[in-house]
Amino acid sequence: MHTDLPRSVVVLGSTGSIGTQALDVVARASGSFKAVGLAAGGGRVDLLARQAAEFDVEVVAVGDASAVPALRAALESYGARAAVATTEEVAAWPCDIVLNGITGALGLTSTLVALEAGRTLALANKESLIIGGPLVKRLAKPGQIIPVDSEHSALQQCLWASGPAGYEPEAVRKLIVTASGGPFRGRTRDELADVTPEMAMAHPTWDMGPVITINSATLVNKGLEVIEAHLLFDLPFDRIEVVVHPQSIIHSMVEYVDGSTIAQASPPDMRLPIALALGHPARVPDVARAVDWTKASTWTFEPLDNEAFPAVELARQVGTAGGTAPAVYNAANEVCVDAFRSGTLPFLSIVDTVACVVSEHVVTSADTVGEVLAADAWARARARELTT
Structure with a gap:
């Protein structure tokens, strides 16, 4: 990856939650990053064209081919000079970092294309790693994938902090992935019978897209994150735990063999892990607020209720298979x-x-x-x- 600034960035899924926050990081960190390519599904063509014009990118794409005429018209209306390409072409575009913020399995091809092109991959699309584990790991060079999920960014920061020798698997006893518990924390299985989509969308601490928000309500998202942690850090599933932390301040922890636990703490804001992935190994100043240590606060932790939320245990079985x-x-x-x-x-x-x-x-x-x-x-x- 180039170290000269500004660092050139391609954002896939630019009109979604992660993508819009990534572009906010680019705008805030003036001079540190330059967005050169954008891609989105095609459902928000006007926003994509506005982004292309605002950031003066070189290339844009939509996954839905039927949306290309509307995209071309919108680009013209905003005076954007970007060329229109395919998502795969944008994923391989000459740049320093590709941020894959596409939602779901659709992101697999873009992950593979970016890795094959030799780009550093800031990975928010956890599904591509999870479903294509052996494929992705075989393609990726050491350090080529930087996780964007707040939990895995936290784990990586804790592992970086383990000492000058870097990450030593034999020194790690377990990875501890935190979960907010979602909007239904504390409910029994019977009490979840009448949950509506509107109720499931009311996440207590994070502002995310609809699929990830519902996955957080079922804790499927946490199950996917356990598999992702296994693939990223090469630790067996019996050394990856989930603990419920409703305040979402501790984003994950690493317990070492000597009994020490290192935790990463920050208010819930995806711009921090996004900026860390884009700027790695440097940190981007003032991209997100820090914990206010002058105010009294209480952080709590509790075990996961596997009977009410069986998705994590099912994910362990799936990952082991x-x-x-x-x-x-x-x-x-x-x-x-x-x-x-x-x-x-x-x-x-x-x-x-x-x-x-x-x-x-x-x-x-x-x-x-x-x-x-x-x-x-x-x-x-x-x-x-x-x-x-």
């Missing part, structure tokens, strides 16, 4: 979330249906894109059968 199992878990969940949002699937049936699809799947290797996509397609088809 490996191969195509994580792709099936993720794909079935995406279908179930859509069904829940449309009112055709009860809240509790999201994870129950995912578990059913996972139990029916015959796990195979995930060493090729074809194998991963075939498992993804099968899981989506089966989940649709079960939810319609």
